[in-house]
Amino acid sequence: MFRQxxxxxxxxxxxxxxxxxxxxxxxxxxxxxxxILPTGVWSHPAKKIILNYNKSxxxxxxxxxxxxxxLDWHYIKTISISKNKENPIExxxxxxPGNEFTYTYTVAASSGDTLTxxxxxxxxxxxxxxxxxx
Numbered sequence: 407m408f409r410q411x412x413x414x415x416x417x418x419x420x421x422x423x424x425x426x427x428x429x430x431x432x433x434x435x436x437x438x439x440x441x442i443l444p445t446g447v448w449s450h451p452a453k454k455i456i457l458n459y460n461k462s463x464x465x466x467x468x469x470x471x472x473x474x475x476x477l478d479w480h481y482i483k484t485i486s487i488s489k490n491k492e493n494p495i496e497x498x499x500x501x502x503p504g505n506e507f508t509y510t511y512t513v514a515a516s517s518g519d520t521l522t523x524x525x526x527x528x529x530x531x532x533x534x535x536x537x538x539x540x
Contacts, residue, residue: 450527450531451472451525451527451531451532451533452470452471452472452482452525452527452533453471453472453473453533454470454471454533455468455469455470455471455523455525455533455534455535456468456469456470456535457469457521457523457535457536457537458537459513459515459521459537459539461515461539464512464513464514464515465510465511465512465513466487466510466511466512466513466515466521466523466537467508467509467510468485468487468508468509468510468511468523468525469506469507469508470482470485470502470506470507470508470509470525471505471506472502472505472506472525472527473505474502474505477501477502477503477504478500478501479528480527480528480529481499481500481501481502481527481528482499482502482525482526482527482528483498483499483500483526483527483528484496484497484498484499484524484525484526485497485499485509485523485524485525485526486522486523486524486526487511487513487521487522487523488521488522489513489515489519489520489521489522490519490520491520491522494522494524497509497511515539516539517539517540518538518539519538519539520536520537520538520539521536521537521538521539522534522535522536523535523536
């Protein structure tokens with residue numbers, strides 16, 4: 407009445423992963439590569455911050471090297487500037503213009519003042535640089 411199906415594949419006694427289990431494993435792998443790896447592997451602070459102060463114009467040029475392949479997602483989010491360890495002024499951004507870029511700020515500083523700049527990445531890494539005005 408009932409006929410047994412013949413299995414012509416090699417290793418017919420070998421257990422195979424059901425389709426639903428394969429889909430679950432694939433979903434977990436995509437989740438881990440899309441959520442865990444970007445923050446752990448792609449997250450890095452700015453490579454370098456170069457500061458130049460123009461005393462006659464009263465401006466501070468901040469050049470930042472921060473390579474990113476997704477400039478709207480992994481970027482320098484905040485640049486904080488403080489003078490002589492006083493309350494910092496924060497400048498917030500929603501992306502970065504390139505892998506190396508320069509912002510210029512008006513900052514009143516005198517000889518002997520120390521300007522501290524901290525660049526914070528959108529993925530929570532920071533880099534700090536200082537310049538003392540001659």
